[in-house]
Amino acid sequence: MALVVQKFGGTSVADADRMREVADHVKRTRSRGDQVVLVVSAMGKETDELLRLADEVNGEPPGREMDMLITAGERKSIALMCMALHAAGVPADSFTGSQAGFETDNNHRNAKILSVDPHRVRDSVDKDRVAVVAGAQGMSGENNVTFLGRGGSDTTAVALAHGLGADACELYTDVSGVFTTDPRVCPGAKRMESISFDELLEMTAVGCPKPVMRSVEVARAFGVPLHVRSAFTWEPGTWVVEEDPDMERAIIKGIVPDTSQAKVTLSGVQDQPGLAAKVFRTLAEASVNVDMIVQNVSENGRTDISFTVPLDDLEVATSTCETLAETLNFAGVMADPDLGRVSVVGAGMASNPGVAATMFETLAEIDVNIEMIATSPIRISCVVSEADVDRATVALHAAYGLD
Amino acid sequence: MALVVQKFGGTSVADADRMREVADHVKRTRSRGDQVVLVVSAMGKETDELLRLADEVNGEPPGREMDMLITAGERKSIALMCMALHAAGVPADSFTGSQAGFETDNNHRNAKILSVDPHRVRDSVDKDRVAVVAGAQGMSGENNVTFLGRGGSDTTAVALAHGLGADACELYTDVSGVFTTDPRVCPGAKRMESISFDELLEMTAVGCPKPVMRSVEVARAFGVPLHVRSAFTWEPGTWVVEEDPDMERAIIKGIVPDTSQAKVTLSGVQDQPGLAAKVFRTLAEASVNVDMIVQNVSENGRTDISFTVPLDDLEVATSTCETLAETLNFAGVMADPDLGRVSVVGAGMASNPGVAATMFETLAEIDVNIEMIATSPIRISCVVSEADVDRATVALHAAYGLD
Numbered sequence: 001m002a003l004v005v006q007k008f009g010g011t012s013v014a015d016a017d018r019m020r021e022v023a024d025h026v027k028r029t030r031s032r033g034d035q036v037v038l039v040v041s042a043m044g045k046e047t048d049e050l051l052r053l054a055d056e057v058n059g060e061p062p063g064r065e066m067d068m069l070i071t072a073g074e075r076k077s078i079a080l081m082c083m084a085l086h087a088a089g090v091p092a093d094s095f096t097g098s099q100a101g102f103e104t105d106n107n108h109r110n111a112k113i114l115s116v117d118p119h120r121v122r123d124s125v126d127k128d129r130v131a132v133v134a135g136a137q138g139m140s141g142e143n144n145v146t147f148l149g150r151g152g153s154d155t156t157a158v159a160l161a162h163g164l165g166a167d168a169c170e171l172y173t174d175v176s177g178v179f180t181t182d183p184r185v186c187p188g189a190k191r192m193e194s195i196s197f198d199e200l201l202e203m204t205a206v207g208c209p210k211p212v213m214r215s216v217e218v219a220r221a222f223g224v225p226l227h228v229r230s231a232f233t234w235e236p237g238t239w240v241v242e243e244d245p246d247m248e249r250a251i252i253k254g255i256v257p258d259t260s261q262a263k264v265t266l267s268g269v270q271d272q273p274g275l276a277a278k279v280f281r282t283l284a285e286a287s288v289n290v291d292m293i294v295q296n297v298s299e300n301g302r303t304d305i306s307f308t309v310p311l312d313d314l315e316v317a318t319s320t321c322e323t324l325a326e327t328l329n330f331a332g333v334m335a336d337p338d339l340g341r342v343s344v345v346g347a348g349m350a351s352n353p354g355v356a357a358t359m360f361e362t363l364a365e366i367d368v369n370i371e372m373i374a375t376s377p378i379r380i381s382c383v384v385s386e387a388d389v390d391r392a393t394v395a396l397h398a399a400y401g402l403d
Numbered sequence: 404m405a406l407v408v409q410k411f412g413g414t415s416v417a418d419a420d421r422m423r424e425v426a427d428h429v430k431r432t433r434s435r436g437d438q439v440v441l442v443v444s445a446m447g448k449e450t451d452e453l454l455r456l457a458d459e460v461n462g463e464p465p466g467r468e469m470d471m472l473i474t475a476g477e478r479k480s481i482a483l484m485c486m487a488l489h490a491a492g493v494p495a496d497s498f499t500g501s502q503a504g505f506e507t508d509n510n511h512r513n514a515k516i517l518s519v520d521p522h523r524v525r526d527s528v529d530k531d532r533v534a535v536v537a538g539a540q541g542m543s544g545e546n547n548v549t550f551l552g553r554g555g556s557d558t559t560a561v562a563l564a565h566g567l568g569a570d571a572c573e574l575y576t577d578v579s580g581v582f583t584t585d586p587r588v589c590p591g592a593k594r595m596e597s598i599s600f601d602e603l604l605e606m607t608a609v610g611c612p613k614p615v616m617r618s619v620e621v622a623r624a625f626g627v628p629l630h631v632r633s634a635f636t637w638e639p640g641t642w643v644v645e646e647d648p649d650m651e652r653a654i655i656k657g658i659v660p661d662t663s664q665a666k667v668t669l670s671g672v673q674d675q676p677g678l679a680a681k682v683f684r685t686l687a688e689a690s691v692n693v694d695m696i697v698q699n700v701s702e703n704g705r706t707d708i709s710f711t712v713p714l715d716d717l718e719v720a721t722s723t724c725e726t727l728a729e730t731l732n733f734a735g736v737m738a739d740p741d742l743g744r745v746s747v748v749g750a751g752m753a754s755n756p757g758v759a760a761t762m763f764e765t766l767a768e769i770d771v772n773i774e775m776i777a778t779s780p781i782r783i784s785c786v787v788s789e790a791d792v793d794r795a796t797v798a799l800h801a802a803y804g805l806d
Binding site: 015016019020050053054056057058059061062064065066068069071072073075076078079080082083084086087093094096099120143145 | 418419422423453456457459460461462464465467468469471472474475476478479481482483485486487489490495496497499502523546548
């Protein structure tokens with residue numbers, strides 16, 4: 001008999017029919033002799049609707065009230081989910097974040113979990129009932145309701161699985177697992193049976209969808225086995241585990257395409273100490289998420305600096321740099337929005353120098369020009385033209401034998 | 404400087420515009436030097452919508468989950484109301500029923516308040532902020548969320564006013580106070596400046612709309628001065644107080660029309676002890692709300708028993724009596740749905756026998772036939788044909804000098 005925490009996102013509990021399907025799945029899981037704790041998000045587009053309501057009333061609402069408002073969404077879900085379970089003949093109790101023992105800091109809208117004391121959830125499980133816990137919420141030391149942020153339900157589920165000593169944390173989504181690459185780009189994409197936490201974090205960092213990075217970090221820190229799977233087909237998905245048993249055999253796990261990159265180039269920058277630091281400090285203060293940075297060899301005491309940012313940050317990045325250009329006396333600021341990135345992810349890459357060579361050769365063969373390169377011990381990313389991302393992905397997927 | 408609890412119902416906080424109007428009113432109240440604590444209901448038809456959602460999932464939802472679901476409505480209201488107050492420059496904090504210190508019994512869907520410890524609300528007031536409290540909710544001794552029932556926000560407001568030692572509890576509604584009679588029936592109807600608790604309870608019992616009887620009972624028990632007023636015109640309404648200062652002068656305060664009465668007559672009932680008791684015990688167990696009962700003088704050991712019920716209960720009352728007719732051996736059951744009632748309410752009536760005489764004379768003058776009569780120390784009710792209710796009301800309103 002295992003204890004499993006099952007987390008369902010908004011699309012999985014969007015209406016009465018979806019809730020009934022989830023209730024049936026819980027019933028099936030219990031009929032195998034397992035015990036289930038559920039974590040649910042707000043229904044469908046409920047959170048967006050609450051944000052819209054808030055915006056109608058106050059363009060800059062106080063964080064404490066925002067959290068009181070948004071957490072109402074998950075309360076509806078847990079109550080209705082319990083009703084659906086009762087209707088399916090499964091005894092169930094709902095618990096808010098506070099009732100489930102989630103203590104957080106007071107950082108409204110994006111609170112961090114400080115501790116979890118799920119004794120009420122445990123009592124419910126011990127009575128052979130299903131505890132249904134509201135995702136993404138908790139209570140601060142001042143007894144204020146707090147919200148963990150968008151995607152916080154994944155983190156709730158992982159933290160709860162750790163607090164209960166559960167055997168697994170199942171994250172149900174609208175995709176059926178983690179794929180070797182985006183199936184919409186590459187027909188040969190395959191669902192992985194397992195992946196390591198580190199590999200998944202690298203893939204998430206370069207744009208792989210779901211689960212949210214924060215929950216994977218918590219799962220890695222506490223060694224909670226994750227299972228990413230589908231709430232629509234109900235078939236087994238991808239396990240995320242501490243050490244990938246396949247590590248020695250196949251070092252490349254996935255190819256991650258990303259078409260939402262942009263590049264900013266500062267030309268004619270004086271090559272003197274501290275100047276680059278000033279540029280990137282200012283960009284950080286403007287909340288621009290700078291990824292790769294390349295600096296050319298200087299000529300005549302002047303140099304060019306290029307960096308990539310997510311496409312969404314390009315406007316802020318450009319205007320911030322233009323303001324700096326006057327005070328720091330550089331020649332020009334150029335923005336290129338038509339960039340993308342393709343990344344190869346896999347553990348053990350550092351000890352296999354051939355991986356990078358294969359990547360560069362493959363891209364050269366299909367005439368894809370590499371603008372910038374960045375590496376980590378388990379990832380190599382190449383910035384390429386946005387138009388080249390898809391065919392680069394398909395070619396690399398084949399080159400590393402993932403088809 | 405006074406401390407005022409202001410309660411706003413669903414229509415008063417139905418959307419962003421209404422919330423802004425309430426926020427402006429709070430600001431005006433504070434600018435007079437008064438301190439304000441707000442109690443709000445769920446927005447508009449929100450509670451109905453939540454009930455509909457529950458019904459889609461489970462026709463007989465468990466009470467604990469129902470309360471978790473419904474109370475989400477008031478949480479949205481308090482958060483949005485606080486945002487609207489902040490936007491108007493008024494500092495405010497939201498509090499759920501539990502945060503406001505409402506302890507209740509565990510009777511889900513219709514919980515009773517056991518105690519109120521509003522120290523967090525008091526702290527907020529002491530910091531010159533507006534506390535916005537969720538209506539109709541609390542927490543049971545087992546730390547479960549409870550709902551006080553429909554109309555429970557009035558009770559929350561009165562209990563909070565008592566717990567805070569507030570100077571008044573203002574109940575804002577879509578009518579501008581308590582009227583001498585229904586203004587839709589009688590153009591001469593006037594808003595009363597004040598009325599006693601007992602008189603208002605009698606008027607509520609015979610169908611006068613708002614505030615809910617339960618809240619008036621709590622206000623009377625604890626001597627909380629109520630002020631029933633309009634959330635649309637914002638003009639002063641009707642005070643409900645312990646002792647009506649006008650009591651000696653005008654003994655008749657209002658005429659209450661009610662067209663939703665029905666009569667059931669049991670004919671040929673054996674005139675023996677305990678038989679009537681059996682009939683009315685059975686009706687009570689079927690939750691039929693019997694009001695007036697008349698028993699004719701018996702002939703040949705048989706008698707007729709007539710009683711009135713609200714029109715909504717007529718079907719259940721009739722079928723219940725038909726089942727009894729077989730076992731208790733009475734001749735027939737007749738139902739008359741076309742009845743109404745007109746009531747005259749006012750303190751001091753018992754010591755003024757002329758009041759009843761005036762009522763009967765007035766009805767005789769306009770050819771209204773009285774079917775049944777019931778009296779209390781401060782009320783006389785006559786059951787008449789439904790078609791006669793309106794003109795009886797107009798005639799009585801004039802006869803007692805209320806025009």
